[in-house]
Amino acid sequence: MRNSIFTILLLAVFAVSCSQGKKAEQFKALPFPDMTVPAMMSDPQDIAEYLADHFWDRFADPSRTYPSDSVLLSGVERGEVEQKFADWTYILDMLSFQKAEKAVSGLYNKALTCERTDTSSSVFEFFNETAYKYFYDPNSPLRNEDYYNIYVQRLSGYEGLSPEMRGKYEYDARMTSLNRTGTVAADFRFADKYGKFHTLHSIKAPLTLLFFSNPGCNACMNIINVLREEPAISGMIADGTLAVLNIYIDEDLQGWRDYMPIYPEEWYNGFDADLVIRTDNLYNVRAIPSLYLLDEEKRVILKDAPENRLFEYLLSGLM
Numbered sequence: 001m002r003n004s005i006f007t008i009l010l011l012a013v014f015a016v017s018c019s020q021g022k023k024a025e026q027f028k029a030l031p032f033p034d035m036t037v038p039a040m041m042s043d044p045q046d047i048a049e050y051l052a053d054h055f056w057d058r059f060a061d062p063s064r065t066y067p068s069d070s071v072l073l074s075g076v077e078r079g080e081v082e083q084k085f086a087d088w089t090y091i092l093d094m095l096s097f098q099k100a101e102k103a104v105s106g107l108y109n110k111a112l113t114c115e116r117t118d119t120s121s122s123v124f125e126f127f128n129e130t131a132y133k134y135f136y137d138p139n140s141p142l143r144n145e146d147y148y149n150i151y152v153q154r155l156s157g158y159e160g161l162s163p164e165m166r167g168k169y170e171y172d173a174r175m176t177s178l179n180r181t182g183t184v185a186a187d188f189r190f191a192d193k194y195g196k197f198h199t200l201h202s203i204k205a206p207l208t209l210l211f212f213s214n215p216g217c218n219a220c221m222n223i224i225n226v227l228r229e230e231p232a233i234s235g236m237i238a239d240g241t242l243a244v245l246n247i248y249i250d251e252d253l254q255g256w257r258d259y260m261p262i263y264p265e266e267w268y269n270g271f272d273a274d275l276v277i278r279t280d281n282l283y284n285v286r287a288i289p290s291l292y293l294l295d296e297e298k299r300v301i302l303k304d305a306p307e308n309r310l311f312e313y314l315l316s317g318l319m
Helices: 002-011 044-054 078-092 097-117 123-135 145-155 163-176 218-229 231-238 253-258 307-315
Strands: 013-015 034-036 189-191 197-199 207-212 242-248 268-271 290-294 300-302
Touching: 044 078, 044 097, 078 097, 078 123, 097 123, 097 145, 123 145, 145 163, 189 268, 207 218, 218 231, 218 307, 231 242, 231 307, 290 307, 300 307
Parallel strands: 207 242, 242 268
Antiparallel strands: 013 034, 189 197, 207 290, 290 300
16 A cells, blocks of 8 residues: 555645535536646655645635535545545655644644634534544554644644533543653553563563553454564564563453463563553553554654554564
């Protein structure tokens, strides 16, 4: 998928169209109007940055007046606009975080301009929902809490929201601010199967994989199998480059103990004896499994990463 997006970048043809309130009866859906990268640009990184910043310019132009309904958004089929959002997300991942942050904040500005120009516009609501779906839904393979934090921090301050919605977005903003990429991960203590206590920060390794798991979780089992059977990754664990802290944060300790033979002995396998990870909001664990990759100083490299992104990183030689 990334290769295809990269090819599209080189071709530099993307489409984009702000919705206002015409009737949609007998309206033929529009394609995205093409956006062409300036001819003098040839470097793929420059092209990616330009597209990230300008991808939505023509779509979120308040002077455009095309119909919106359950099928159309500013005259374009909603499914097509959503696919474009997914494409844009891949482009963000080609950038430094600072440049991606600028692009996400820019998207919010464009959506808000549409809303303030025409409060009946669907564009603002669409981007609010789609940002959540792609950046924050636990089932999204493109999820990125840091991107959602940028968006929802702005959204939570919008005066046009109901008190209930503002409260929801303020909560999301607080939770996505925990353990952001580049910050030192919150320390905690855990007990192993013998009842001996350790702490996250006491683990010594160039990389630490913090793996929140549950016994009997099929998705967790898939991750365990890759970590155990992928030669390059298992080799990193064997030579001490990568430490795995497999942590259980719920209360069925007997179920956890019964599952112990499944967990590799060379891992740190423990449980949250103090039950503080959830109750004290040390980590925003919304679904199991949840994966964090930390550096030697326990700074966050990947936060609640989809497993494919974690494995891609470990196999890329970027450590």
